[in-house]
Amino acid sequence: MTSRKAALAAFCIVAACGSSIPDSNPYAGQGVGFGDRGRYADLRAERNAALEAPRVAVVPEEQVIASETLGVLNATRTTQSTTATLPVQQTQAATAAPVVAQPLAGTAQVAAVSNPGISDEQNFTAVASRETIESDAERLARQREAYQVVQPEALPERPGGTDVDIVSFALSTTNMVGQQVHRRSGTVSDSKFQRACARYTTSDQAQEAFLKAGGPKRDRQGLDPDGDGFACYWDPTPFRAARGG
Template sequence: MRVSGFLIAVSAMALVACSPQVPDSAAGVGDATSPFNAPPEVEAGRTLNGAPLVPASRLSTETSGTNANWQQPRPSGAAATANDDIAREAAAAISAAGQNSGQAPLEASPSNPAPALVGNPNLSDENNFEAVAARQTIESDAERIARQRAQYQVVTPTAVPDRPQDLAPNIVRYALSTSNPRGQRIYSRTGINLQARSQRHCAEYASADLAQTAFLEMGGPKRDRKALDPDGDGYACGWDPAPFRAAVRAQGD
């Protein structure tokens, strides 16, 4: 009986050792590796694995001085220039406030336009009814009109004085004293290369009127020492008396 009981006990132990182990369904519940656990607390400025959020080398160069806001990108181009101008103006204003009576000087820049003038005495206010009414009244206007009427004078026209005869020839009078058109020969002209001489001497005068006056002063129309009238019509350097004659006829009409 004792041997039989021992054999039964040994058989039971063998069976237990040979049977497969059943996994525990609750294993891992409540420990640090469970996916159902709350995330661990992370120190400010560090990542989940404990590394610093910003490298120490970067902190030493970008979080000091004027580069403290390293996470904000700096503007470039026109925006950077405008910011620099504003910074300089602000620094100048602060410095001036400590050196004078407190009124900062005006800096000329695109971001600081010229101040508008107020109450400029050089500007007219004639279109401002209130300003005009404050210094003028109906009575003052009446006095000013009466004063202007008292100063009014009527000038009686007189006859045009006669032109002295010792002055330069009158080309208007000469035009009205002739009747032949241009190009009609009236006076004889002799000489060599009259046309070439005429062109050369006519170039000395700024206008045909001046050439005709000089022609008459030198003895024209009968005499022509400088060949100003090579065709002998009495008109120098292409001068035309027709406009003067037409003006007289228009007055008569």
């Protein structure tokens, strides 16, 4: 038991020697909550000097008003204050006077350019200023004199004229393609028929040549071996449809 007490006492002595107890009030004697009184007086003097010094407002660059605009605003304020102090008669006269807008100093003036190529016929004011009932009557009379009636004329003849009209022939027929109407003597082979039709660029040309050579009753060139009256696959249906039947 005695040894335990001795060990505890030795431990306390070592702990006391190893560290010091911190001061709980380092500002003792300097005033409650203010620190050094001399330093407090200096700070108060600096604050009073800052409050009494003139303030300079710093305006962002994008909010700076141009000198020309500021001049216009000041002139407007001066005019408003002067108008408020004028008698009623002078105020009415100033209000009735036309106000002409003046361009700001330093701004470019754009001159109005007239374009004579643009018509003002849709502008009622412009037309009414130069036209009268008499001028309208004169203009109407001139237009009536210039009016011309074109008489219909006969269609010109086809270049290289021909006495065969495949359109009239198509409208004069009623049978279908491949339906035999005319008798054919002998037999025409398919190869001979193809060679005969190859001499013409289109079936219309083949039909014209067929009619000129005695068709549709006779077929000397072998252009219509089935006897329907139509050479080389020529078809009268489009011409009949154009007539409506």
